[in-house]
Amino acid sequence: MSARVLVGVKRVIDYAVKIRVKPDHTGVVTDGVKHSMNPFCEIAVEEAVKLKEKKLFKEVVAVSCGPQQAQETIRTALAMGADRGIHVEVSGKDYEALGPLQVSKILAALAKKEEANLIILGKQAIDDDCNQTGQMTAALLDWPQGTFASEVTMDGEKLKVVREIDGGLETIKIKMPAVLTADLRLNTPRYATLPNIMKAKKKKITTVKPGDLGVDVSSRLEVLNVEEPPQRQAGVKVETVDDLVGKLREAGKI
Amino acid sequence: MAALFTARRALVVAAGRGVRCLSQLAELPELHQMMRQTCRDYAQKELVPIAAQLDKEHKFPAKQVRELGALGIMAIEVPESLGGAGMDYLAYSIAVEELSRGCASTGVIVSVNNSLYLGPVLKFGTDEQKRQWITPFTTGEKVGCFALSEPGNGSDAGAASTLARQEGDEWVLNGTKAWITNCWDASATVVFATTDKNLKHKGISAFLVPMPHPGLSLGKKEDKLGIRASSTANIILEDCRIPLGNMLGARGMGFKIAMQTLDSGRIGIASQALGIAQAALDCAADYAHKRTAFGAPIGKLQAIQFKLADMALATESARLLTWKASLLRDAKKPFTKEAAMAKLAASEAATFVSHQAIQVLGGMGYVTDMPAERHYRDARITEIYEGTSEIQRLVIANNVLKEYQQ
Numbered sequence: 001m002s003a004r005v006l007v008g009v010k011r012v013i014d015y016a017v018k019i020r021v022k023p024d025h026t027g028v029v030t031d032g033v034k035h036s037m038n039p040f041c042e043i044a045v046e047e048a049v050k051l052k053e054k055k056l057f058k059e060v061v062a063v064s065c066g067p068q069q070a071q072e073t074i075r076t077a078l079a080m081g082a083d084r085g086i087h088v089e090v091s092g093k094d095y096e097a098l099g100p101l102q103v104s105k106i107l108a109a110l111a112k113k114e115e116a117n118l119i120i121l122g123k124q125a126i127d128d129d130c131n132q133t134g135q136m137t138a139a140l141l142d143w144p145q146g147t148f149a150s151e152v153t154m155d156g157e158k159l160k161v162v163r164e165i166d167g168g169l170e171t172i173k174i175k176m177p178a179v180l181t182a183d184l185r186l187n188t189p190r191y192a193t194l195p196n197i198m199k200a201k202k203k204k205i206t207t208v209k210p211g212d213l214g215v216d217v218s219s220r221l222e223v224l225n226v227e228e229p230p231q232r233q234a235g236v237k238v239e240t241v242d243d244l245v246g247k248l249r250e251a252g253k254i
Numbered sequence: 255m256a257a258l259f260t261a262r263r264a265l266v267v268a269a270g271r272g273v274r275c276l277s278q279l280a281e282l283p284e285l286h287q288m289m290r291q292t293c294r295d296y297a298q299k300e301l302v303p304i305a306a307q308l309d310k311e312h313k314f315p316a317k318q319v320r321e322l323g324a325l326g327i328m329a330i331e332v333p334e335s336l337g338g339a340g341m342d343y344l345a346y347s348i349a350v351e352e353l354s355r356g357c358a359s360t361g362v363i364v365s366v367n368n369s370l371y372l373g374p375v376l377k378f379g380t381d382e383q384k385r386q387w388i389t390p391f392t393t394g395e396k397v398g399c400f401a402l403s404e405p406g407n408g409s410d411a412g413a414a415s416t417l418a419r420q421e422g423d424e425w426v427l428n429g430t431k432a433w434i435t436n437c438w439d440a441s442a443t444v445v446f447a448t449t450d451k452n453l454k455h456k457g458i459s460a461f462l463v464p465m466p467h468p469g470l471s472l473g474k475k476e477d478k479l480g481i482r483a484s485s486t487a488n489i490i491l492e493d494c495r496i497p498l499g500n501m502l503g504a505r506g507m508g509f510k511i512a513m514q515t516l517d518s519g520r521i522g523i524a525s526q527a528l529g530i531a532q533a534a535l536d537c538a539a540d541y542a543h544k545r546t547a548f549g550a551p552i553g554k555l556q557a558i559q560f561k562l563a564d565m566a567l568a569t570e571s572a573r574l575l576t577w578k579a580s581l582l583r584d585a586k587k588p589f590t591k592e593a594a595m596a597k598l599a600a601s602e603a604a605t606f607v608s609h610q611a612i613q614v615l616g617g618m619g620y621v622t623d624m625p626a627e628r629h630y631r632d633a634r635i636t637e638i639y640e641g642t643s644e645i646q647r648l649v650i651a652n653n654v655l656k657e658y659q660q
Contacts, residue, residue, distance in 0.1 A: 036291075072284060079288055191292045194326030194339035194349075197285060 005048045005057045006116040007082065008107055009041040009064050011073040012127045025225050027096070028127075037073050040122025042080075042189040043182040047152060048120050049081035050187065056154055057118065059083045063110060065103055067091035071205055078200035079192035085205035086110060090217055097219035099128070102210070104136035109213035111141060116177065118159075123148055123181040134181035144174035147181040278344065279577055286345055292325065293349045297356025305357035308483035309628055312475070314439045315360050315483055322360075323394015327353070328367050332376060336384055337392035343518070344580040347525040351573075354529025355536075358632035359483030361529055363397065365522035366435045366484075370640075371398025374444055374460065374515045378503035387442060387462050396441035400519075401431035401489050402512050408433070409645050411446075411512060412455030416491060418447035424495045425461060427469070431489040433639070437472055438485035440465050444515075445491070446508045458508035462500045469494030480631035517590050518583065519640050520597035524576040527600035527636040531569040534604075534611035534629040538562060541615050541624075552614075561614055565607045572600035591653035598646040601636035608633040 013019065014034040022029055037045075048060045062077035064070040065088040074085035088106050090098055111119055119138075124131035138145035146152070146161030150169065153160045158173045164183050192200075210217045238244045248254045282290065300318055308315055322328055330346040332338020339345075346368060354361025375387050390396050407413045416429025427447050437443065442464050450457030463470060473488030503511050539562055542553035552558045576596040582589035608629040612619030619626040637643045 075284065076288065191296055191325055192288060193324065194289055194292070194330060194341055194345070195334060197288050197292070198334070198340055200288075201285065 003057070004059045004061060004114055004116040005051060005118045005120060006107065006111055006114060007041070007044050007048045007060060007062050007077065008103070008119070008121040008133065009045060009062050009073050009077050010038040010122070010125050011035050011064060011066055011070050012038045012125055015039060015126055021226055021228050025227055026223060027226050035069065035073075037076050038122050038125045038127075040124060040126075040182055040184070041073075041077075042122075043184070043186050044120040044122050044180075045077045045080050045082060046187045046189040047149075047180075047182055048118075049190075051118075051152075052081070052083075054154075061086060061114060061116070063088065063107065065090050065098060065106055065210075067095055074205050075200055076192065078203045078205075079197045080190060081196065082203075084203055086114075087205055087207045088213070089207055089209050094217050097221070098217060099219060099221060100130045100132035100136055102215065102217040102219065104133050104140055105215045106210055106213060106217075107133070107137045108140040109215055111137075111177070113213065118176060119143075119179045121179070121181050123183050134179050138179035141177070141179070143177050143179055145179045145181075146172060146174055147179075148183040149180050150183050150185040152180060152186070278581060279574055282344075282348070285341075286348055289341065289345050290348045290352055293327065293352035294355075296322070296325065297353050301353065301356030301360055305359075305483075306622065306625065306628065308357060308359060309480075310482075310622075312477075312482045312485075314485060315357070315363070316439070318360060319363060319397065320394040322353070322364060323392065326392075327364060328394045328397070329372055329388070329392035330368055332372055332388055332392055336376075337389045338372075342580070342584045343521060344577060344584060347521055347576055347580045350522050350525035351529040351532070351576075354526040355533045356529075357483065358526060358530050358533075358629070359481045361526040362481055362484050362523075363436060363439075365519070365526055366399060367391065367397045369519040369522040370400035370435075370515060371440075371442070371444060373518050374400075374502060374511050375462070377514070378460070378507070378511055382499070383462065383502065391442065397436050397439055398442045398444070399434050399436040399440040400515070401434050401437075401443050401445045402516075403431060403433045405430055405432045405488070409642055412458070412509060414446055414448050414455075414458050414508075416445070416447040417451075418449050418459060418461065420449075420498070421495075423498050425498060425500065427461065427463070427491040427494040427496070429491050430473075431491070432473075433476075433486055434489050435484055435486055435639070437465075437487050437489055438475055443489065444502060445489070446512055447491075449505055449508075453506060455509040456506050458512075459505050460502040460508040460511045461496060462502050463491075463494065463496055467494060467496070478635070480628070480633070480635055516640055517593050520593040520646075521576060521579050521583065523636055523640045524572065524579070524593070524596040524600035527597075527604035527633065528569065528573050528576060530629050530633045530636070531565070531572070531600070531604045531607040534608040534626060534633070535562070535565050535569055537624065537626050537629070538565065538607075538611040538614040541618070545615075558614055561610045565610050568599075568603035568606055572596065572603040575599050591650055594641070594646040594649040594653075597636075597641060598643055598650070601633075601643060604629075604633035604636050 014036045020029045051057050052060050060082040062074050062082040062085045064074050071087050121134045148164045149161050150164045151162035160173050163170045326339035329338035330341050334340040350361050350365050391398050418425050418427050445461045449459040471490045476486040545552050579589050579592035579596045611626045615626050618624050
């Protein structure tokens with residue numbers, strides 16, 4: 001039985017909230033807005049806890065990078081069954097500029113430090129939709145990766161991963177240690193039961209700084225402008241295919 | 255000098271505890287926020303989609319009750335050693351509100367099991383009784399009920415005409431209980447019966463009776479205006495024999511057990527009423543954004559705005575009273591007056607808000623396509639059961655007068 005699964009969990013604006021762009025166009029409004037765990041990270045935590053319940057792993061460690069509030073996200077993971085948490089403290093301007101490259105450097109450093117055999121992440125975060133952290137982490141560690149996983153099973157010493165790709169489903173076998181990213185259909189995350197929420201209170205969260213892990217979180221990217229997508233215009237209804245072709249010609253599209 | 259330090263530290267600690275209590279009214283502690291999220295998610299995903307159907311078919315949500323049991327919600331205050339979640343009453347109040355926001359019937363099923371059945375056994379039961387009558391009722395597999403009211407007396411609880419006589423090593427119960435919530439789906443009940451008629455209300459005792467049981471039968475399911483997924487019927491006791499060990503608390507303690515249980519139960523019903531009020535407000539506010547009339551969403555009209563303001567005010571005021579009652583109970587302070595205030599305020603808020611919600615929706619509020627009509631029907635009972643609004647006013651008045659005792 002391998003020792004450790006590392007699960008990355010990101011605190012994002014809740015999926016149900018209507019996003020508003022800041023008046024200065026430097027980002028979106030986050031103050032006073034409801035935040036919760038990224039839905040794909042919930043799926044990642046659920047998968048990790050399931051693997052532990054199948055006795056394939058001994059310990060699930062939840063990791064989050066961010067300000068003090070990131071601990072709430074870690075505690076949600078603990079209430080779902082993770083054993084302990086690591087909060088990598090990044091706040092202020094560093095946090096605003098935090099992106100996949102820095103996070104994957106942090107995760108890679110932690111994976112080595114914690115001697116993790118498996119890293120499970122959500123395939124992407126619903127705020128930036130980058131879909132990069134998993135892949136970058138695997139590359140930095142030179143580990144195999146199973147991204148967009150919709151099914152994960154142990155096949156002897158290897159992991160069999162069914163991946164959701166554009167053409168359908170692809171099945172691969174990868175050796176551990178490895179990185180997986182969770183896709184929507186991997187599982188249905190459990191509710192945090194009340195007894196588990198109580199138990200989570202007693203589980204440990206350690207705080208570290210990126211510097212402690214030898215990671216420089218300065219960003220090479222600069223956000224120039226953030227704006228809302230253009231308002232959707234009403235469409236035009238046509239009666240026949242000929243009408244449609246005619247309209248497309250008029251608009252200069254064909 | 256040392257004594258001064260100790261005294262100051264004690265003061266700081268005490269003040270901290272007090273501040274924590276007050277700030278809980280302003281913002282819930284993290285534990286309660288997490289628990290509220292679980293309940294809200296569950297209600298949204300599992301209860302909202304089926305609530306209308308459950309109401310139409312008068313169907314007990316057995317699957318959902320089992321799932322709630324697995325989440326620990328059927329026995330929130332019960333310690334972990336007995337199979338419960340080991341949380342406080344504030345958590346319980348929040349849970350019932352969130353669930354009721356999804357389905358009011360499910361809310362009352364959870365509330366009756368927690369407050370009216372598990373409550374008295376937890377408080378007055380022996381260790382053996384707790385093992386036998388609590389643990390199996392924490393998982394959602396079994397629910398309990400509470401049999402106090404009779405056809406001849408509801409508010410007049412001291413006039414219990416159900417009798418219990420001792421015969422050898424058994425109690426024999428005879429009588430009829432009315433309006434018992436959950437009874438068609440329950441596996442046990444707390445029954446109140448007179449053991450000493452000449453002692454009047456001090457001659458009432460409480461008993462634990464398994465269901466089904468020889469000598470115990472159920473009347474027809476009442477066809478109610480609202481909370482139709484929760485079964486309500488008479489319990490008829492005809493020479494119902496139970497072991498002596500099934501008496502709960504001491505002989506003659508029944509009335510006190512009933513009143514204390516109802517004090518806590520009122521917080522549960524207040525929470526249910528809050529959930530109904532909130533659901534009705536959600537419905538109305540959403541509609542106010544979407545429905546256009548006179549060239550703009552109706553939310554722009556002051557008439558609608560004033561309604562929404564009054565609805566939100568009534569709900570939030572009642573919520574604060576309910577939370578205060580819960581916090582006092584958790585701090586083991588007297589909470590009878592506050593619980594009565596909470597139940598009164600919340601139930602009247604529920605009927606007011608759901609009434610106004612239909613008004614905001616206009617014709618759409620009157621048809622089953624929208625949940626507003628169900629909230630209106632569900633709300634009505636909250637002013638009646640577990641102490642009518644009139645009884646609540648008497649309880650409050652008694653407490654107020656006591657405070658000003660000459």
